[in-house]
Amino acid sequence: MISRAEVVRTAESIAAIQQDDGGVPWPEGHVDAWNHVECLMAMTVAGLDEPVRRGYAYLARHQRADGSWPMKLVDGVPAELGGETNHAAYVAAGLWHHHLVTGDRAFTERNWLMVKAALDYVAGLQTERGEIVWERDARGRPSAYALLTGCSSIHQGLRCGVRLAELLGDPQPHWELAADRLAHVLTEHPEAFTDKSRFSMDWYYPVLGGAVRGRQAFELLEREWATFVVPGLGIRCVSDQPWVTGAETCELVLALDALGDRGRARTLFSDVQHLRHEDGSYWTGWQFANRKHFPHERSGYTAAAIVLAADALLELSPGSGLFRDLAGTAVFDPEVCGCAAGTGSRVPPQGAEQGETL
Incomplete structure (x- = not known):
């Protein structure tokens, strides 16, 4: 485990890459709403109020009239115009997390209309069966397919949005219905989603997003544990690469x-x-066949995931139970799990699969 001071230092490494306009970019230089929000959540845990406020102001400036955000922004200019549903939904998770950590109701109220527009955009792209398609393209056309990882994250966003609505006395029952229908599809209709099963995110995200809990969740994780988990190193991004x-x-x-x-x-x-660097940031990944960091970068979204995981395990903030409290209560049962002894949006970069650049 790492210390509270080390967690703060990792959050500060995110603040160090924040742009002057408030955006938190990928190493390549673009900003997307999902990873931007994840970074704001990490800085919220560490009490970095000023960069967090600038980050939410950035989101408000760049939200479009339909409630979505451009898929990619570079220096504040849209670089890819499609609007991903999971990007829009995650803003609700971020604002609910901010309220849990800070209790700042005024801040929540100021950003509420942004969340309402975002989740209405998301709910408007739900199919008759219940899955939510992954984007509306630059011409405004809904995608023809849905993604399991994206819909799992959307489920979390909708649940958080319902809690915000209850807090502020502005009920949005259609979000709750959308979340219930989406949870049903996530648990009962795998055929609804395009096959991305080689990605580890498609394996664990139904649990992370709160749609799958209890015995079904343990069974799901056991099913591919040996496929993705590399003891002593972490988990694979894709099943067929080291x-x-x-x-x-x-x-x-x-x-x-x-x-x-x-x-x-x-x-x-x-x-x-x-993967920890001496300055508190984290390398994105490790190619363990060639024994090199790959890609050769330290990413804000990796640091953010570290901070949120540390908060969950160490209970550093009032938001530490965000993922734990999403849906129901599932108590660890080693007989169900079978492994009591102990032992998902981001696409692998160019060259990761062939290894020619590693």
């Missing part, structure tokens, strides 16, 4: 913690500390 990544590993930590499986959560969190 490449572990810090963000995916910490998201699995959060999923395990949500189920009460803190033994394996702590083990994985400890395992991934080999």
Whole structure:
């Protein structure tokens, strides 16, 4: 485990890459709403109020009339115009998390209309069966398919939006209905989603997003544990490559913690500390066949996942139970899990699969 001071230092490494306009970019230089919000959540845990406020102001400035955000922004200018549903939904998770940590109702009220527009955009792209398609393209056309990881994250955003609505006395029952229908599809209709099963995110995200809990969740995680988990290093980003990544590993930590499986959560969190840099930032990943960091970058979203996982395990802030409290209560049962001894949006960068640039 790492100390509270080390957690703050990691959050400060995110603040160090924040742009003057408030955006928190990928190493390549673009900003997307989902990873931007994740970074704001991490800085909120660390009490970095000023960069967090600038980050939410950035979101408010760049939200479009339909409630969405451009898929990519570079220096504040849209670089990809499609609007991803999971990007829009995650803003609700971020604002609910901010309220849990700070209790700042005035801030929540100021950003409420932004969340309402975002979740209405999301709910408007739900199909008759219940899945939510992944985007509306630059011409305003809904995508023809849905993504399991994205819909799992959307489920979390809708649940958080319902709680914000209750807090502010502005009920949005259609969001709750949308979340219920989406949860049903996530648990009962795998055929609704385009096959991305080689990505670890498609494995654990239904648990992380709160749609799958209890015995079904433990069984789901056991099914592919040996496929993705590399003891001592973390988890693979994709099943067929010798490449572990810090963000995916910490998201699995959060999923395990949500189920009460803190033994394996702590083990994985400890395992991934080999990615920590001396300045508190984190390398994105490690290619363990070639024994090189890949890509050769330290990313804000990886640092953010580290901070959120540390908060869940160490309970550093009042928002530490965000993922744990999403849906129901699932107590860790080693007989169900079978492994009592202990031991998901981001696309692999160019060259990760062939290894020619590693």
